[in-house]
Amino acid sequence: MRRITVPALLLAASATVVSMLPTRALAAKPSKAAVHASVAPALEIKSWELANGLRVLFLANHVAPIATVQVFYHVGSKDEHVGIRGVAHMFEHMMFKGSDHVPPEEHARLLKEVGGQSNAFTTEDFTAYHETVPPSYVGFAMQLEAERMRHLKLLPSTIDSERKVVEEEKRLRVDNDPIGKALERFRLLAYEKHPYNWTAIGTIEDLEKVTPADCQKFYDTYYQPNNATLIVVGDVDEAAVRKLVEQHFGPIPRGPEPPRAKAIEPPQTKRREETLKLDVQLPVVVGGYHIPRASDADVPALEVLAAILSGGESSRLYQRLVRKEHLAIAAGGLAEVLEDPGLFIVYAGYLPDRDGATVEKALLDEIAKARARGVTAAELEKAKNQLAAGFIFGLETVDGVARELGEYQYVQGDWREFPKGASRYLAVTAADVERVAQKYLVDTNLTLVRLQPDAGGGAKK
Amino acid sequence: MKRLVSLALMMTSLAACASHAPKPPGSVASIDVQYEDNPTSPKPKAAADEPAFWKNKKDLIQAPPPPQAAALALPNITRWKLKNGLDVIVVPREDLPVVSFSVAIKAGGYDEDKAQSLGVADFTAAMLRKGTLAGKGKKARSADDISAAIDFVGGGLDASASLESTTAGCSVLAKDTGLCLDLLSDILLRPAFPESELGEVRDEMLAALAQRYDNPRELAGEHFDNLLFGEKNPRGWALTPEDVQKITRDKLLTYWKTYYRPNNALLTVAGDVDPAKLRPLLEKAFGGWAKADVPARPAFKMAALKATRVLIVDKPDLTQSTILLGHRGLRHADPLWFAATLMNYVLGGSDFSSRLMTEVRSKRGLTYGVGSSYGASLYDGAFEVSASTKNESVWEALVAIVGEVRKMKNDGPTAAELAKGKGYYAGSYPFNLQTPAGVAAGIVEAELHGLGIDYVRDFTLRMAAVDEAHAKEAALTLLDPDTVLVVIVGNGDAVEKQIAPTGLRWERINFKDPISHAARAALKKQPASP
Numbered sequence: 002m003r004r005i006t007v008p009a010l011l012l013a014a015s016a017t018v019v020s021m022l023p024t025r026a027l028a029a030k031p032s033k034a035a036v037h038a039s040v041a042p043a044l045e046i047k048s049w050e051l052a053n054g055l056r057v058l059f060l061a062n063h064v065a066p067i068a069t070v071q072v073f074y075h076v077g078s079k080d081e082h083v084g085i086r087g088v089a090h091m092f093e094h095m096m097f098k099g100s101d102h103v104p105p106e107e108h109a110r111l112l113k114e115v116g117g118q119s120n121a122f123t124t125e126d127f128t129a130y131h132e133t134v135p136p137s138y139v140g141f142a143m144q145l146e147a148e149r150m151r152h153l154k155l156l157p158s159t160i161d162s163e164r165k166v167v168e169e170e171k172r173l174r175v176d177n178d179p180i181g182k183a184l185e186r187f188r189l190l191a192y193e194k195h196p197y198n199w200t201a202i203g204t205i206e207d208l209e210k211v212t213p214a215d216c217q218k219f220y221d222t223y224y225q226p227n228n229a230t231l232i233v234v235g236d237v238d239e240a241a242v243r244k245l246v247e248q249h250f251g252p253i254p255r256g257p258e259p260p261r262a263k264a265i266e267p268p269q270t271k272r273r274e275e276t277l278k279l280d281v282q283l284p285v286v287v288g289g290y291h292i293p294r295a296s297d298a299d300v301p302a303l304e305v306l307a308a309i310l311s312g313g314e315s316s317r318l319y320q321r322l323v324r325k326e327h328l329a330i331a332a333g334g335l336a337e338v339l340e341d342p343g344l345f346i347v348y349a350g351y352l353p354d355r356d357g358a359t360v361e362k363a364l365l366d367e368i369a370k371a372r373a374r375g376v377t378a379a380e381l382e383k384a385k386n387q388l389a390a391g392f393i394f395g396l397e398t399v400d401g402v403a404r405e406l407g408e409y410q411y412v413q414g415d416w417r418e419f420p421k422g423a424s425r426y427l428a429v430t431a432a433d434v435e436r437v438a439q440k441y442l443v444d445t446n447l448t449l450v451r452l453q454p455d456a457g458g459g460a461k462k
Numbered sequence: 463m464k465r466l467v468s469l470a471l472m473m474t475s476l477a478a479c480a481s482h483a484p485k486p487p488g489s490v491a492s493i494d495v496q497y498e499d500n501p502t503s504p505k506p507k508a509a510a511d512e513p514a515f516w517k518n519k520k521d522l523i524q525a526p527p528p529p530q531a532a533a534l535a536l537p538n539i540t541r542w543k544l545k546n547g548l549d550v551i552v553v554p555r556e557d558l559p560v561v562s563f564s565v566a567i568k569a570g571g572y573d574e575d576k577a578q579s580l581g582v583a584d585f586t587a588a589m590l591r592k593g594t595l596a597g598k599g600k601k602a603r604s605a606d607d608i609s610a611a612i613d614f615v616g617g618g619l620d621a622s623a624s625l626e627s628t629t630a631g632c633s634v635l636a637k638d639t640g641l642c643l644d645l646l647s648d649i650l651l652r653p654a655f656p657e658s659e660l661g662e663v664r665d666e667m668l669a670a671l672a673q674r675y676d677n678p679r680e681l682a683g684e685h686f687d688n689l690l691f692g693e694k695n696p697r698g699w700a701l702t703p704e705d706v707q708k709i710t711r712d713k714l715l716t717y718w719k720t721y722y723r724p725n726n727a728l729l730t731v732a733g734d735v736d737p738a739k740l741r742p743l744l745e746k747a748f749g750g751w752a753k754a755d756v757p758a759r760p761a762f763k764m765a766a767l768k769a770t771r772v773l774i775v776d777k778p779d780l781t782q783s784t785i786l787l788g789h790r791g792l793r794h795a796d797p798l799w800f801a802a803t804l805m806n807y808v809l810g811g812s813d814f815s816s817r818l819m820t821e822v823r824s825k826r827g828l829t830y831g832v833g834s835s836y837g838a839s840l841y842d843g844a845f846e847v848s849a850s851t852k853n854e855s856v857w858e859a860l861v862a863i864v865g866e867v868r869k870m871k872n873d874g875p876t877a878a879e880l881a882k883g884k885g886y887y888a889g890s891y892p893f894n895l896q897t898p899a900g901v902a903a904g905i906v907e908a909e910l911h912g913l914g915i916d917y918v919r920d921f922t923l924r925m926a927a928v929d930e931a932h933a934k935e936a937a938l939t940l941l942d943p944d945t946v947l948v949v950i951v952g953n954g955d956a957v958e959k960q961i962a963p964t965g966l967r968w969e970r971i972n973f974k975d976p977i978s979h980a981a982r983a984a985l986k987k988q989p990a991s992p
Contacts, residue, residue, distance in 0.1 A: 042558065064557060065895035066535075097814070102523045104516035106824050109814035114525040114882045116889010135529050135889040148523065156513050165827035172782035173830055173850055179676050280779045282672035313613035314591075315606065324606065327662065330669040352669055383614045390616025390635050396558055397897050 042396070044420040046406070047239055051246070053255040054227025058406050058416055059242050060234045062399055068235025069399045070142040071131040072150070073407035075230075076223035078201040079125045079262045079341060085219075087203015088211055090123040091167050092219055096130065097121075098159040101152040105159055108145055115141060123201045126340040127411040133400055136236040140245040146231070147249040150224055155216045164208055171202050179281035183452040190273050191289050191344060191448040195266040225256025230410050234399040266291070266342060273448045278455035283330070284351055285452040286361050288368075289344035290442050292336060296414045301425040302433040303336045303345055303441065308384035309376050309434070310334045310347065310367065315383075317367050322349050328360045340412050344448075345441060353454055361451070368442050375435030388426050492770050492944040493864040493966065528885025531926035534892055534919050536901065540737040546753045547725030550744060551905055553732045555898040561733035562633040562899045563646050566906050568728075569721035571625035572696045572759055572840075580705040582717045583623035585663060589714055590621045590630060590649040592659035597652050598750070605659055612645060619645055625697060626840050627910055628721075633899075636734040640743070647747035650722060655714050667706045675973055678777065678784040678951040679848070684977045685773055686786040686949045690844055692765040693980045697841075700977035724751040730906055732898035764790060764842050767945050772961055772968035776954025783856045783952025787863060788846040789942050794838040794911040801928045801936035802836050807883040808875040808933075809866065810834030810847055815882065817866050822849060828859045840911055845940065853956035857964070864943050871941040874934030887925045 047059045078089050099105035112119045117134035119142075132142040175181040185200055192198040231250065233242050269291055292303055310318050311333030322332040334347035347368065351360050395401050409419040418425070516522065540552040570583045591609070596602040603611075612619040617634035619642075630650055632642040674680050684700050691698030729748065731740060767789055792802060803811070810818035810833045822832045832849035847867070851859040875883075894900045901918070908917040917924075950957050954970050961968050976982050 064555065065892065067893045067896050099513070099516065102519075102521055104522065105513065106814045106820070107522075111523065111525045113812055113815045113886050114528055116529050116886050116891075118890060133890075133893065135892070137529070138526065138889070141526055144523065154515060156515065158513055162824075162827035166823060166830055169782065169828075169830040169851065172852065176781050177678060280777075282675045283669055314609035315613040320606075323662065327665070330666055350669070352665055352672070383616075386614060387616035393558065393560055393635060394633070397560070399896065 044396075044402075046416070046420055048416070049243075051226065051251055053250070053253055054225075055246075055250050055253075056230040056410070057242075057246050058230060058232045058410070059239060060402060060406075061236075061238060062234055062402070063236050066135055066236055067133060067399055068136045068139050068233065068237050069131060069133045069403045070139055070146060071129060071232045071400075071403045071407055072146050073230045073232065073411060074128045074130075074223055075126075075228050075411050076128055076219075076259070077124045077126045078199060078203065079196040079264075080223065080259075081196060081199075081203070084207060085211060085215055086199045086207040087167070087171075087201075087205075088207070088215060088219055089128060090201045090203060091164065091208060091211060092216060093121050093123045093128050093130075094163045094167055095155060095160065095216060096149050096153065098163055099154045099156070100149045101154060102148055103145065108149065111145065112138075112142065117142065125197055125201060127407065129404070129407055131400065131403070139233065139235070139237050139242070140249070143231075143245050143249040147253065150226065150229065150250070151253050153220055153224070155213050155220065157213050160211070160213055160216060164211065167208060168205055171205060171208075175200075175202055179279045179452060180285065182279060183277055183285060183287060183450055186275065186277055187287055187289065187448065187450045190275055190450065191291070192266055195264045195341060196262060197266075197339065197341065197343075221256070223259050225259070226250060226253050227255050228259050230407060230416070232403045232406050234403040234406075262341070269446050269448075271445050274450070276451040276453060278453055281452055281454050282353070284353055284357055284454060285348060286357065286364060286449065287346065287348045287452070288364065288447055288449045289337075289346045290446045290448075292338075292343055292345045292441050294342050295338045295340055295412045299437050299440070300336065300338055302429045302437040304338070304388065305381065305384045305426060305429045306371065306376070306434050306438060306442075307334050307336045307345065308387050309380045310371070312384060312387045317371075317380075318347065318349070318364065321367050322360065322363050326359075326363060328355050328363055332364065338412065340414070357451060357453060361449075365444075365447075368438070371435070371438040372442060375438070376431055378431060381429070381431050381434065385426050385429070493860050493946070493948070493964070528881065529889040531884065531888040531922035533923060534895065534921065536895075536915075536919055537898065539905075539915070542741075544724065544745065544748060546749065546751055547723075548748055548751065549728045549909075551728065551730045551902065552735065552737045552740065553730065553898040553901045553905070554735060554737070555733055559636040559734050560633065561636050561639055561642070561731065561735055562631060562902075563642055564629055564631040564730045564732070564899070564902065564906070565646065565650060566728045566730070566910065567628040567630075567722055568626075568726050568910060569756070570623045570627050571699075572762070573717075573721060573757075574696065574699075576693075576696070576699055579709065579713050579717065580699060581667065581701050582709055582713050583628060585667065585706070585709050586714045586717050586722075587621040587623045587628050587630070588663045588666065589655050589659065590653050591619065592663065593654040593656045594648040595652045595654045597648075600648065600652075602654065603648060605656075608645060608649070611641060615641060617642060619649070621649070639735065643743055643747040647751075651748070651751050653718060655711050655718070657711055660709075660711060664706055664709075667701075668703055671701060671703055671706070675777075678780060678782075678850075681775065681973060681977075682784045682786045682848075682949045682951045685775060685951075686788070686844070686846070686947065688977055689771070689773060689949070689979060690764075690767070690788070690790070690947050692763075693978065695762045695764055697762075702976070702978075702981075721756060723754050723756055724748065725753040726756045728906055728909055730902035732902040762841055766790065767942075767947055770944065770946050770948070770966055772948040772950065772966050774954050774957050774961060774968060774970040775949065775951040775973050776957075776970055777951060777973040778953055778955075780952050781852060782850050783853050783950050783957055785849045785851065785856065785859060785863075786846060786949045787848075787860065787946050788834075788844050789946050791836045791839075791843040791845040792940065793840060793842050794907075795913060798932075798936050798940065799836070799838075800924050801932040802940055804880060804883045804887075804925060804928045805870070805875055805933045805936045805940075806834055806836050806845075807886065808879040809870045809937075812883070812886065815886075817870070818847065818849075818863060821866055822851075822859055822862050826858070826862065828855050828862070832859075832863070838907065838911070853953045854960075856950060856952065856957050857960035860948065864946070867941055867946075868943040870937050871943060872938075874930070874937045877930050880928070880930060880933055884922075884926050884928075888922045891922050891925075 049057050097108055109119050115138045119132045121130045134142050318332040322329040329349040329351040332349040336345050337343045349360050349364050405419050406416050410416040542550050574580050574582050592605040594603045615638040619632045621630035632646045634642040688698045688700050810816045818832045823829050828851045829849050834847040837843045847863055904918045
């Protein structure tokens with residue numbers, strides 16, 4: 002089954018907690034991140050702004066007859082509040098349900114007819130729509146995106162049928178997936194005030210209540226050219242792109258400036274923990290520490306630390322929990338960097354015959370070691386090599402590059418950080434890594450969720 | 463809503479299902495439903511609620527003319543054979559300093575012995591990274607040495623087996639080409655299979671087996687394959703923890719010695735390389751790999767379905783059911799493969815453009831996703847429809863799905879639908895050119911299936927050559943809505959209530975019951991344990 006949307010948390014989960022499931026191929030893949038100045042090709046990204054405030058980013062790439070058109074809107078689940086949790090994601094679905102000149106679902110069908118692929122996903126911080134097309138249809142993809150930027154037709158009947166689809170998606174991704182359930186619970190525990198308290202998939206309780214008026218208000222508030230970035234990467238030239246952008250998006254008037262979520266999560270003062278008993282085959286322990294927002298100067302050192310803890314089978318967590326003590330099947334961590342303060346996640350998944358307390362102790366002991374003794378020069382160099390190589394591997398596809406640009410624009414706050422990359426990590430020292438470990442990875446800042454098999458679950462025996 | 467089950471196909475030979483047999487003899491054997499022709503009874507939801515706003519609207523956006531099929535402009539591919547028979551294919555790309563090497567060995571799950579060595583192909587592949595022996599001018603490497611080396615350069619090194627083949631690959635920045643070749647040849651030519659490393663791989667495989675129970679789609683797939691392909695076809699074999707426990711170091715060594723041979727393998731190099739400089743490097747890395755005769759595979763049989771049957775796999779905590787429905791498919795090299803694939807594009811292979819998605823998701827809102835596929839396999843594969851829907855809507859979804867399959871069989875796709883499918887392939891197939899590893903993977907698949915590089919080059923032309931008559935023939939001869947296998951993983955009580963009254967042959971099991979139906983039957987013969 003093809004996926005239509007990917008809420009960010011679960012996307013992150015698929016890169017971490019879900020991929021801890023024993024898929025060997027995934028575990029060995031290089032991680033993505035910044036650029037190594039010495040080997041990365043220079044990226045000549047062009048940027049301009051239309052009179053209506055639409056930011057445009059363009060990168061030519063003539064390797065293959067392919068181009069991608071992506072529109073990122075600066076709105077996600079953190080712009081929701083209790084009562085409309087899930088509306089950003091539901092809205093993403095509505096963007097396929099018809100506009101003045103495009104009947105429901107025709108957007109995707111029209112693009113398929115010309116060899117294109119289209120999809121969308123919603124995160125906490127932004128919502129992205131993407132089309133990948135043969136280069137001569139870039140203008141057509143823009144025409145369709147411009148159409149639904151301001152001409153959506155929000156009918157009660159389509160809202161109702163799509164609500165059912167979104168509920169099925171939640172059943173699929175969260176309710177019927179123990180990892181999905183655990184992560185939902187984890188967020189609820191880790192955040193008290195900030196809307197990262199819920200994930201982009203939202204709650205069925207709130208979705209049931211979303212009205213056409215809620216949808217219309219959401220649309221008029223956030224789906225405006227001055228709240229969007231259009232990204233084009235591929236086998237097209239700049240002059241043609243400039244002309245097409247002006248033709249399709251130029252006539253759209255500027256909208257009011259959208260409000261920004263202002264909730265501030267109070268500092269955590271003591272450890273939070275919970276044990277979930279579910280009908281799950283492999284127990285999991287997930288820990289998370291609050292870390293600063295993506296644009297903070299401490300983030301690169303935290304990403305380096307994540308690579309040292311979990312980059313490949315030589316990493317600290319894998320070595321300790323899987324290789325040396327044979328406690329876990331998989332163990333790792335990542336800096337879940339978000340626009341507002343995110344989480345540094347560590348996890349281990351293990352066979353039910355192992356002792357959960359021992360697994361947890363070993364996991365937290367490795368964090369304590371990083372705090373107490375820092376990291377070695379060799380580990381630091383390895384982490385930087387991994388981050389640099391991962392960035393270059395990420396340049397292989399036009400979709401990948403466009404997506405990174407959009408994420409940098411709205412999560413880091415500036416797309417220009419993306420092509421710079423290397424310096425972010427090259428400047429990180431062992432002392433920096435030790436310092437951020439001591440500052441953030443402390444027990445009073447930890448939320449811990451244990452997912453354990455429920456002995457009385459659905460199994461016969 | 464009142465529904466009548468139609469007597470579409472009477473099957474007097476219909477056997478009662480294994481454990482629950484509530485159906486009278488002579489009941490229906492196919493999934494179908496007719497609605498009472500009564501103006502007061504509600505119409506199926508499908509007919510309702512099509513918003514009128516867009517009807518007769520004259521200013522709708524139309525698609526521009528579709529792209530035309532053309533031979534793929536492949537990069538300058540070089541191909542040669544080493545003296546030991548290793549086939550080499552190089553796909554260059556110079557703008558990005560990355561390179562990947564991939565060795566495909568023409569052996570996998572199809573070459574296992576069900577009683578003796580089920581799982582050995584995967585186990586062997588997973589052990590490759592766990593240590594190597596010393597060779598001429600080369601030191602032995604431990605598992606940790608190998609991880610440290612590849613991790614230090616930020617590269618990837620892994621191996622895994624499928625039914626048809628086993629792949630070992632390495633990806634690095636171009637500057638690390640030497641290391642990559644060194645590691646890859648070491649793990650393939652000189653694996654040590656250390657006894658001390660078996661436990662970790664065994665744990666990992668056991669965890670993967672346990673994990674199936676948390677993944678309804680995967681669990682449904684295992685049951686579907688077991689029932690469709692049967693116990694005489696490796697695709698029907700379900701790996702068990704007992705199989706994994708039986709694998710010894712000797713079995714790994716034997717499997718490796720038998721099948722890991724250069725004359726049974728294909729090496730692809732993709733990315734930033736100079737083929738001329740590569741020749742001596744490959745000779746040095748793989749020239750010492752000794753060739754040997756490799757045993758031929760037996761011909762695998764696929765049992766035919768005799769009647770529609772439904773397997774309900776009960777997992778009480780599920781709020782949503784995962785449905786797999788299908789029957790025999792065809793092999794990749796079948797003359798009808800292109801016609802079948804294009805026909806399936808229309809039926810369920812094209813997301814929102816497909817008839818299934820339109821009917822089951824867009825009109826009825828029953829599912830987040832529904833699709834169908836034929837796959838591309840060396841031997842006869844499966845035609846498979848997959849969908850998920852809340853437990854209470856299973857029957858409604860099944861009826862909608864089978865209705866579409868039946869309509870497709872009877873009438874085939876329309877010329878307009880086929881034209882849209884051809885436009886899709888003509889435009890999107892060349893996207894594969896953007897990564898050399900993607901091109902290489904396409905070529906390897908074509909080679910393994912006996913189709914050759916021409917297949918990749920001419921793919922869109924061959925798709926464009928499918929005419930309406932071919933597509934109709936494919937639909938008529940390949941689809942069989944009256945004889946399907948249905949596997950439903952969901953809440954058994956909720957699903958059973960819907961299936962039992964239909965008269966179809968059905969069976970309900972617990973999700974932890976053995977996946978092999980033969981193993982379940984054997985258990986039943988034994989007296990129940992106290």
